[in-house]
Amino acid sequence: DQARWWLVCYDVRDPARLRRAARLLEGAGTRVQFSIFRCWLDRERMEKLRFELTRVLDPEDDVLMIPLCTRCVSGLETTHTAHKLPEWPDRPAGH
Numbered sequence: 001d002q003a004r005w006w007l008v009c010y011d012v013r014d015p016a017r018l019r020r021a022a023r024l025l026e027g028a029g030t031r032v033q034f035s036i037f038r039c040w041l042d043r044e045r046m047e048k049l050r051f052e053l054t055r056v057l058d059p060e061d062d063v064l065m066i067p068l069c070t071r072c073v074s075g076l077e078t079t080h081t082a083h084k085l086p087e088w089p090d091r092p093a094g095h
Contacts, residue, residue, distance in 0.1 A: 003042040005068040020056040
């Protein structure tokens with residue numbers, strides 16, 4: 001199974017659960033915004049991350065994991081694109 005970029009967004013209502021979720025995601029990817037990470041994961045690693053998040057979060061919390069194609073990544077825009085556009089190579093070095 002090939003790896004791809006995933007955009008992981010979350011809304012966690014409890015500060016302790018929020019910190020635990022952030023720690024998990026910091027180990028899996030790069031923070032893009034406060035509650036948004038980009039992660040280079042194959043399907044197995046994505047499912048493992050999803051499982052680990054279900055162990056630390058409650059049903060009232062929300063996590064959205066969006067797979068991104070290369071075209072989507074290259075078309076990424078922000079409100080101040082010239083200053084904030086993240087560097088998203090086609091794939092990480094060594095992959």
